[in-house]
Amino acid sequence: MFRRACPSRHLIQVTVDAETVNVEAGDTVAAALLALGKDACRTTPVTGSPRGPYCMMGVCFDCLVRIDGKANQQGCMVLVKPGMRIELQHGANALVDVLSAGRVRGTSPGNC
Amino acid sequence: MTDDAFDFAIVGGGLVGLAIAYGLVRGNQRVVILDEGDNALRASRGNFGLVWVQGKGQGLPAYSSWTQLSARLWPEFAQMLRDDTGVDVALEQKGGFQICLSEAEMRVRVDAVRQLMIQPGFETYEIRTLDRHQLQGYYPGIGPGVVGGSYSALDGHLNPLKLFWALHLATQERGAAYRPNAPVTRITRDASRFVLACKESKAVLAQRVVLAAGLDNARLAPMLDMDLPVRPQRGQILVLERLRRFMDRPIVNLRQTDEGTVLIGDSQEEAGLDDRTSTTIAATLADRAVRTFPVLANARVVRTWGALRVMSPDGFPIYDRSRTQPGAFGATCHSGVTLAAAHALALAPRVIAGDLGDMLAPFAPARFQSARRSMEYV
Amino acid sequence: MATQHTFDVAILGAGPAGMSAACSATALGLSTVVLDEQHSPGGQIYRAIETSPLTDRSILGKDYWHGASLVDNFARSGAIYEPRTTIWGLTPPQADSHWQIGVSRDGAASFVDARHVVLATGAQERPMPIPGWTLPGVLGAGAAQILLKSSGLVPSGRVVVAGSGPLLFLLITQLARAGARIARVLDTTPRGRLRTTLRHWGAFALSPYAAKGLRLALEACAKAKFERHVDAIEAAGSTHLEAVRYRTGGRERSVAADTLLLHQGIVPNINLAAAAGCTVQWDAQQASFRPRVDAFGASSIYGLSIAGDAAGIGGARMAEAQGRLAAFHAAYVLGRLNAAEFKQRTQEAKRELAHWSRGRAFVDAMYCPSGTFTIPDDRTIICRCEEVTAGAVRKAIRMGCQGPNQLKSFLRCGMGLCQGRFCGLTVNALFAHERNIVPEQVGYYRLRFPIKPLTLGELAALPQTLQSVQAVVRLPASYTVPAAS
Secondary structure, eight states: EEEEEEEEOOEEEEETTTEEEEETTTOBHHHHHTTTTTOOEEEEEEOOOEEEOSSSSSSSOOOOEEEETEEEEEEEBBBBBOOEOOOOEEEOOOOOOOTTTTTTOOOOOOGG | OTTTEEEEEEOOHHHHHHHHHHHHHHHHEEEEEEETTTOOOOOGGOOEEEOTTTTTTTTTTTHHHHHHHHHHHHHHHHHHHHHHHHHOOOBBOEEEEEEEHHHHHHHHHHHHHHHTSTTTOOOOOOEEEEEEHHHHHHHHTHHHHOEEEEEEEOOOOOOOHHHHHHHHHHHTTTTTTTTTTTTTEEEEEEETTEEEETEEEEEEEEEEEEEEOOOGGGHHHGTOOOOOOEEEEEEEEEEOOOOOOOOSSSSSSSSETSSSEEEEEOBBBBTTOOOOOHHHHHHHHHHHHHHHHHGGGGGGEEEEEEEEEEOTTTTTTTEOOOOSSSTTEEEESSSEEEEEEEIIIIIIIHHHHHHHHHHHGGGGGGGGSSOOOOOOOO | OOOOEEEEEEEOOHHHHHHHHHHHHTTOOOOOHHHHHOSSTTTTTTTTTTTTTOOOOOHHOOHHHHHHEEEEEEHSSOOOEEEOOOEEEEEEOOOOEEEEEEEETTEEEEEEEEEEEEEEOOEEEOOOTTTTTTTTTTHHHHHHHHHHHOOEEESSEOOOEEEEHHHHHHHHHHHHHTOOOOOEEEEEETTTTTHGGGGGGGHHHHHHHHHHHHHHHHHHHHHHHOOSHHHHHEOOOSSSSEEEEETTTTEEEEEEOSEEEEEEEEEEEOEEEEEHOOOOEEEETTEEEEEEOOOOOBSSSSOOOOOGGGOOOOOOOHHHHHHHHHHHHHHHHSSOOOOOHHHHHHHHHHHHHHHHTTTHHHHHHHHHHOOOGOOOOSSEEETTTTTTHHHHHHHHHHOOOOOHHHHHHHHOOOSSSSTTTHHHHHHHHHHHHHHHHHHHOOOOOOOOOOOOOOEHHHHSSSSHHHHHHHHHOHHHHHHHOOOOO
């Protein structure tokens, strides 16, 4: 949990998991999430355990979030922008469905 | 025999040495594995993880048969490793693809398959040629530049790092001694035993020796009056971040591991012992992967890797026993994953028997003295 | 490939070393580019110095605001400044080319060419693996400082700070001045350090750090409840930090907590230097690896200098002096200074360096991390990315695993997105401890490019060569490619 030690200067609106929220302009995405009380931003692809920002300087890769549709962005390295879509992540990065649709399940080319 | 003499000393703790060692300990042999240190040139760390049959054996049909045998043995072998270690190597043999990105590549591919199959003595199987439309049935996400490809039901893949780990666990579990940081400097014979002098550690005594030292086989083989002429060939790999499972069959140069990471290969360069990576090769690999699946452009590359394949003059494995030093064997190949099952379950019993038999006769290095055969084209 | 402009000097990092190198280089007429991953200059030490919302200067203190003049000079230096630029590659000159720096900016990768490179990539916090350190609510102390500097954020609720080192005292005082209430400080400095560091006292007392250090320590102690000689810490909670358990003097305690800030010193950021092929060596005094450099910062590769904490921890003021030395050295090898001019200019910088290096030995010895927190127990996750425990690593070591690189193959330890930055030193310590050998003998991960991830699309857009295509496509020589229709 974090709180601001100085008066807010300029608020902008972004969405976090589709909910519209006010965040401070000039904050990184990770800082904005911490200020909103969200200190977990993803679950890990290995065991699904929750994680939040750890180093805030681009080293640990724990603050990964989806930003404007792009997964696995380092939240601590990206500044918030008006209208930005921020989504918390669950597990491994899923690319778009076009590939998932390409899964071959139980059929082989021989059966086509 | 003294207490500290082993039945077998395996020189090399890579996939080839470990698989043979595993077969030997399963055959109740007392085995010691002599390995190098942390910074050794290890093809086993750079493996792509294919259990691949498709296209192999142009110029040496026996290689296809040997590969097919290994592919057939793999399910049993994977089960053995799981039983011994609890490690699941994530073997999947549900077929695999090769994809062509130009008409030229497609024509070469079709021609190569035809040439392969018409060889006398070739153990045939189906390699189905697919046009773009057919390929799209399996992978709707292929890019507009994909012309077609080929498919074989015999192909598969596994997690090569888990295999590496499982073989270490399994050999030791079954009593093999593992000596890391013990590069073999000299091998001599003392009465009935081989004496393997190691750098910075005690010499090892063994009744018999198997050279499975990868590139170092070229240096060691003459000490046992054998010829294992191998050279390094660099391969580079790109590794993508873990992605949710999107493909369940490998493409020969693009596969998703059971852990979700995606491996992209493969390059072949004659670069001596330089195992570094280069941005130009990385760019070419990336470009072809993106042309295969455009959506991968958004996935992130977390690592590049360069490793040295162990190549014989014709690209095929070499298996041999020394004529003048009974009990000395040599094994070398660049398909340590595909052939691991055969090495453990077919080669190791022959080594125990002391005779490699008819099936492995075509892999003797004597072939290099006869006609030069064409390079393998996969 | 088509090459763009070639700079005389490319400086990687815009912290104190990078900024001062840039000022000196441009003053000597060298065309200079400064590439930095952050949004504004300052590095981590002077992070957000131009934009910090903290108007009360007493919160961050005088030393922080010293950075303002540096940033000011840098802004006026004439160096080309490229913020938000992630560096992922660094290739030494080939036969007919210059240094090639692989960068990624706004989602596109490209190369920057330079005749000389000054690497000023600074430091990161030393990993402090304890059970539960992956729980949300547990952060590096450096992270809290960055949040304070750049956003004016302070941890609220029950805050526990744990670890040791001068930066810990600094953070405690800064947070307290900004209004944070710190429930407990768990000082992990082992008992008896004052005695074992006796021989360094004299130099420290005369150093520019002594008075300030003492003042900070006293202020910190007045602001928070300290537990001394803590030799075990565990973060407890299911999905979030709930409590911190610790042990001191053989007694186990527990304190409810919402935020736990960990810190046990900082270590050089070696990934870029190591991946470029620089000789990296173990520094026993600082218990970390660092690239080998000479008195002017020249690395083992010609044309590559390393300045500031990236070459060994010395702090911001030493970094400034080292940045100047590296720039003079670059100017000398590029023929912009002759031997006499070089000598004359470097003398002043060397005096400055000597001044600010006084007392470092005491700090290194006093706050060298204790084994308890570098050699964690079996259940502790040491590789945060791949979630590998110390127990799994020990098992592999006991099976004969030779070192960190074989370990990567066996357990994926160090193979995640952070590329070993948060497990490399722990893995090294575990090997050294299990084998009873020195860290130098253990070695480190082999690091390769990209040192930070970039997208496959970015990589695919980079130049290829005929050789690279042939190495991958391999159409038989006999086959002639038909002309495109």
